[in-house]
Amino acid sequence: MARRVSIVFLAALLGWFAGVLSQSPTTTTDTRADTVFTLPPNADVGLPVIPNIQDPLAIDPQSVCTGYKASKVRNVSNGITADLSLIGEGCNLYGNDVKDLTLVVEYQAADRLHVEIMPKYIGKENSSWFILPGELIPKPGVDDKDCTSKSDLAFSWSNRPSFSFNVTRKSTGDVLFTTMGAHLVYEDQFIEFGSSLPENYNLYGLGEVIHGLRLGNNLTRTLFNADVGDIIDANIYGHHPIYYDTRYFKVGGKSEKLTYAPKATDKSAKYKSYTHGVFNRNVHNQEVLLKESNITWRALGGTIDLYFYEGPTQDKVTKSYQRSAIGLPPMQQLWTFGFHQCRWGYKNWKELQSVVDSFKKFEIPLETIWTDIDYMNQYRNFENDHVQFPYGEGARFISKIHDNNQHYIPIVDSAIYIPNPDNASDGYPTYDRGAKENSFMLNPDGSTYIGAVWPGYTVYPDWLGALFNSTGTNKWWSSEISTYHEKIKFDGIWIDMSEVSSFCVGSCGSKNTILNPVHPSFKLPGEPGNKIFDYPEGFNITNATEAASASAAASSQSAAASPAATSSISALYHRTTPTPGARNINWPPYTINNFAGDLGVHAVSPNATHHGGTQEYDFHNVFGHQILNATYHALLDLFPTKRPFIIGRSQLFGSSKWAGHWGGDNYSLWSYMFFSIPQALSYSLFGFPMFGVDTCGFAGNADMELCSRWMQLSAFFPFYRNHNAAGGISQEPYVWSEVIKASKIAMKIRYALLPYMYTTFYLSHSTGSTTMRALAWDFPDEPWLANADRQFLLGDAVLVTPCLEQGATTVKGLFPGVGSGTVWYDWYNLSAITGVTAGQNVTIDAPLGHIPVFVKGGNVVPLQQPRMTIADTRKSSWSLLAALDGKGKAGGGLYLDDGESLVPNATTWVDFSATETSLKAVPSGNFTDMNMLANVTIIGLPERVHGVQFDGVEVKSGWTMDGDSKVLTITGLAAYTVDGAWNKERNLSWRFE
Template sequence: MLAQINMYLFAVWTAVSQWPINLLSSTSPFREIFTVPASADNGALLIPNIQDPQAVDVQTVCPGYTASNVQTNDYGLSASLTLAGKACDVYGTDVESLSLNVEYQSAERLSINISPSNVDASNSSHYILSEQLVPRPSRDSDYKSDIKDHDLQFSWSNDPTFLFTVTRKSTGDVLYSSKGSVLVYEDQFVEFVSSLPENYNLYGLGEHIHGLRLGNNYTATIYAADTGDPIDYNIYGSQPFYLDTRYFEVDSDGKKTLVTSTATDPCKKYESYSHGTYLRNAHGQEVLLRPENITWRTLGGSIDLFFFDGPSQPEVTKAYQTGAIGLPAMQQYFTFGYHQCRWGYKNWTQLNEVVETFKKFDIPLETIWTDIDYMSQYRDFSNDENTFSVSEGQKFLSQLHANGQHYVPIVDSAIYIPNPSNASDAYGVYTRGNDSNVFLSNPDGSQYIGAVWPGYTVFPDWHSDESVPWWSNEMVQWYKDIQFDGIWIDMSEVSSFCVGSCGSGNVTLNPVHPPFSLPGEPGNIVYDYPEGFNITNSTEAASVSAASSSAASATATATAILTSSSTTPDYLRTTPTPGVRNVNHPPYVINNVQGDLAVHAVSPNATHHDGVEEYDVHNLFGHQILNATYQGLLAVFPTKRPFIIGRSTFAGSGKWAGHWGGDNASKWFYMYFSIPQALSFSLFGIPMFGVDTCGFNGNSDAELCSRWMQLSAFFPFYRNHNVLSAISQEPYVWASVTAATKTAMQIRYSLLPYLYTLFHAAHTRGDTVMRALAWEFPNDPSLANADRQFLLGPSLMVVPVLEQGAASVNGVFPGVPTTVWYDWYGQTAVSAKAGENVTIEAPLGHIPVYIRGGAVLPTQAPGYTTTESRKNPWGLVVALDAQGSAEGSLYLDDGESITPESTLDVEFRAAKGSLKVQMEGKFEDTNALANVTVLGVEGCSGSVKLNGQAVTGAKYDGESKVLSVTGLEDLTKGGAWKGGWELSWS
């Protein structure tokens, strides 16, 4: 009965035995490799403040501030804030004098800034975020303020100490109020509190793995961390922004009453109002969400708050992007194709085999990626000449590009420092960077040397004026050898595998092994079974369970012994020293996933060229390397839009790059969490988002991978990627996954024009690409927590299966009965009641997809690549609403230029039995129109005309109410969008 299991384990070991020898070897070409001790990455034993029974509540001991010298102007006011009593100095040194500046910056944006009154470059106790690093929103040049008419109203008082309130004038709703709390402002700790209504709806505050609605018993830590996607902890990025949505019941007289429950009455009318809040602060921080309030705590910096009044999510998101952080980058067309990667492709030959196998199974493949396997000893901008030689790579890439396909390699964020005792260990990337003085330093001025994959490493200092030119040059030089099409940035939190400058004095040991075994090395081979193996393989699983029962019993006994100890840990608690900051162990301990701020990261005392310590800007490294990489790609491709996917991002990173969800696992709950992750990044202005489909860590199986490949087909960034020591999970590994993938890809590729148009709207206007149901149907409180289904743009709803063994899924159809939904496959209208959870049949291989009535979707016959797809005939799906109307748009350009020579905007409007098409622009597309499908046609004789000319290929199905019009190619020779036209039916 163990035959299948044994075969499974044999397959895993067979895969492991074929991995590159340099991963499994403990020697370099010239000597034994030294392994960095595991203890090198151990930090101090800390207890987070929110868990510490000895923690002092600053609200009970600190005096707050008193406002004086209030000066008003046409755009707001300024005031002085003075400590209202004896300094408390709990987690730092209290700042005696603060400046308050309130400014109405636009019709939808209010700025509130509180910062130390006297700060200069020589005062290292108070770092205020530089506008060169993160631009500060300023008042719109064309904004003429009339404060009394602004929907956001600021007020303040000294009752008994300084407090302020932001109220929405149109509803009288208090959006922010510090009443009942005191402002605490110390050099290493800032706390400000606002009350919130009962059962509030807050979204955002990333990056973390959590449901979309954050809830009122959650602490969101914002501190970039290299960690494997733990639930409810801080991970890679830092996004200090939240959306607050409030629902009101509206009576017959128009009176609005705040609703504190998601339960709705179909006989009542509701309205929602949303606003956004952005804290422009890059320090480590926590946001405590509690039943009655929100408490923001930062380890330094200023209170630089921006409120965006909405009043709905789309307006908030647009205002946040256009007025604060920048609009997201426009992506090249090819980036919306399917991407395949894994850690473990061992050479160009195997990479080519993967590409050819995709073709053999006719699974579209747009881009092949390589993880760190290709590097020479894991060194950036280098190739292993034994496995990924430049000469073989150029042949492979030449053919790949000839096929219309693309290649993206990983680039890590640390630079190997060569062994000075070994001349053959020379590494020009480091030497050129060192000559340009572009690496981080220790406080004493020596080079900061940590440890990452290649061994002891240094880290680019993006505060150095020479760092971006150096980085760009390395990309330009490497491109001469390896013709990549984009860059994948990893380890950019920034990660280091040891605490402090552990390489100082030890560089002669390089290259050294990381302080942990790598996947695939002896003792670190993944034998784990896919999740739910006991369900899908019950007989074999029972045998395994019986065979391992004694071992499990022994483990349980040992665990009980270990956990029975009553010893109280000796936590490190530090106290503030007046005027001196303890950056390595600040007195306030945030709930960081790694504990000590220096664990698995560059230490807080690492020093930049301008004297700024890493403590103050840690959360910006990933943001800055994305900017540097963007500039580098512009140097490589001066006219093309850079394609970058990064792991660590900050507010505004979307204007340079996309983001992937990091090191998730092959678990069903991670597939679910990918939806709220993606929706959150829509709020953060980074719409080019995806996750490691089928899971990164651990082993996937056919069912999970089938469901996940179909779900990710409706995410903007679509990539499969898994860890070195797991079994292969390319979609062709399992027949069922192949079939499921091709079904979903058929839909995705046919809708590439729609997706591309969505991104153009995001890039130019700040529109949202992936949308929560609550955002698109803002007046339905029952949708506030809906995050198991979503919309792609306004017109396509996806209801995925997220549970193992399920053959159906429950879904809601928002907006009914006034909104009509059509099944993508059957093209018929869905029968559902308002608020009803409908059971939808979804056998394995089927993902429910629905078109929203009132939409016109441009489609194109799918090709194997996006290049082929763009040469195929056009189609239109017209989904009529309850009034028989629909509209849509299409944007076209060359698909790659930063500034296209020509563009084309096409507008579609259907009403009263006809579809009118208008266009503007000079971009030429010569593909003919092949078909138009009209859904929801209430009666039709079958007589169809195009510009008054009869169309013979028309068929109407009265039962399904679908009008299918084909055979339009001859009537649209020269291009479907060559000129305006009208299709009419009677």
């Protein structure tokens, strides 16, 4: 919910060049209808900086730095250690060179190799400069003390001309990572290392970013969590320094010889792929430079803490990464998979009730209603507006929706209002209680750091101090959540602004709290004079020009993300040089390509200090991670037996243990609907299965066609929410009749698939498998799928091929695996897809209101009857769809529990297996489900059926056979399963003539 602040950044940069230097406050009238002070436009303008990658005066470290020499190499259990010594005097280019380093190489598991390089001498005073505490982010250790010989990874090193190393896959001889040909640079504020890459490489990951799934070979990926909105190719909310490298080889000859295939155009050839992962456990601000033939990592601190995952498939890398480094995602409550409705701009409880009533009126399922910052008392956490959102009326509203098995979730921001000391009526107990616990970040001089966000001048919870028991931040946070729940019975929490955001540079409120509350320096959406995107994209233009319009919009935003090269005015930029014995905290000598420029712009300043002495410079990207941690445990304190439901914006590797993520402040543009797919798939790689985006777009105005297509697409994302900004037109699905129809069609499929989706998510939770999948992952031997990100798989069985172009009535799609025998069936008519060849881009009918969905042969998919809420759906009868593969077989599973318990008292797993003549369901576990099995559909049969038996009893009526489509439909099974469908083994069989 960055609230269109990217426009503010551009205006601020222009303001600096115009010489706007005054910090004097001005006045205006805001939406609270009283005169308040407004932050001046230049409050959020930092010093002018230019990213080193764009700076014509920047020096390439490889041209002046000399690297290190290895010595005292020692074989130790599971690896080696060595000393690395700086060659010569070093370069001290973007920091002070660290002269002595330690190398540690560990084979931690058969599929995981650890390579770490860190300073040999680290004192208590500078430990945070380099060492990421294990208490904060657990450090993977050795799982198998006898794994060295088992590993397919081999480590080697050389001192010619300086220290370098290789990681090789032994089975293929392929070099996965090599620093040969480049010097290691290790300074107190700058680290550089890298590897060459093969031709036409396929890399994925390195987020968070709005980009295609496959990363290009001419881009810079900046890792600095920022509140900037969903700007294409800019650094946004998350920090995930891991990439997946997939390499395709052509298989030829009797010996099955592998030949690297950078351009696999021969679809009749046989291919094999290998995927490995590279994770750099470093939370400092970073850049990753992808060039035509190499990757270069640059970090502003920390260590080189690399973990190489052997794979050789994406699935194995993802599972190993989660098990070893970041943890498995939490299981979600069943109701969270329903449809969620929100907007910034719901004015009061009555309007919320009207929205709920409208969903009911138009018979559109609604599971959860959310409120954005409108409900707050002057935008203050844990306090409601007493006029528009009074507690008594709220309690009645929430009680009513709870009685209907619906839910309520409020937003909680990451900064805390500090009351005006000169205004006795401005008291804010949440702040007072936090101050008593020393809960807030400090300035270097020990005073409280005071920035500014929505309510005015604000303070920031010090999660780092809490981690090391220097503050009571976590205890205070848990208490505030509990106290608020006594007034408003929310069902989960939405964490926002957690990058962490500030609307001014530095501790701008330190001497200005007597001005509180203050208005941001920019107009909020919906305020007079702030009209953005009055017309939906493509309004009054032809379909032929729409694609160009979307492309131009995307290009303009991407261009805005990076200042133009300005060698003629390069002297105007602020640059620093290394200071011996110290670090330049606010303006490090190396300038990363941060969208906002100066690291202190629209963010808490790097010199903000935590209790215990560490600085924000070293832990900026951790704030969002720790507020999710604190919120998760606060909800556990509140509901000890229930699974917490949290959706957060800023996150770090490992945040997926506690929360889901939504894609942030996107736009009501066709291009952003497309980008939601690669963003979701990237988050599958990062270990976040509970992911979704603001359906129909957050900023700007959607129209009927865009919202129809988007409501259908998002129906197949685990987190499904419609949300838009204040000032835009309403976009609830009932606003347009065509969107009502489209939404109902997609929601009917989604709710029918609820048991399948829940089971798939359970596997993500328990094993680390992905819920949303790229086609290339499940079909790793088809190189033409490497860049396929306009389709996706939901679990193993469901293929979604959405229409992503305005005005289109057809869509192009691939049917992966058909060249090797995979069978696909149309969800709607159950017919097999025929006449398709490997890699063929097929034209599929997709009239407005229809989203093409297909089921993969070989799967038994459990279904239930879709209802208006998840609770009612869960009480409905069961169905099975058995889609036979080319060999006449299918299998699947169903996970059952109570849908909410953190540790369920009872669970059941049902194994399904089908052949051309039978279907068997074998349950194991102790969860009792009394819903009956109503229907079974078998598709892909070889011939007409002439008799059916269920549990040994002849089914004389209630079944039909469509001989043309080879579909057997069996109804009326409820009479045979009154004791519950899955409380004992079930056997269904049929016979041919």
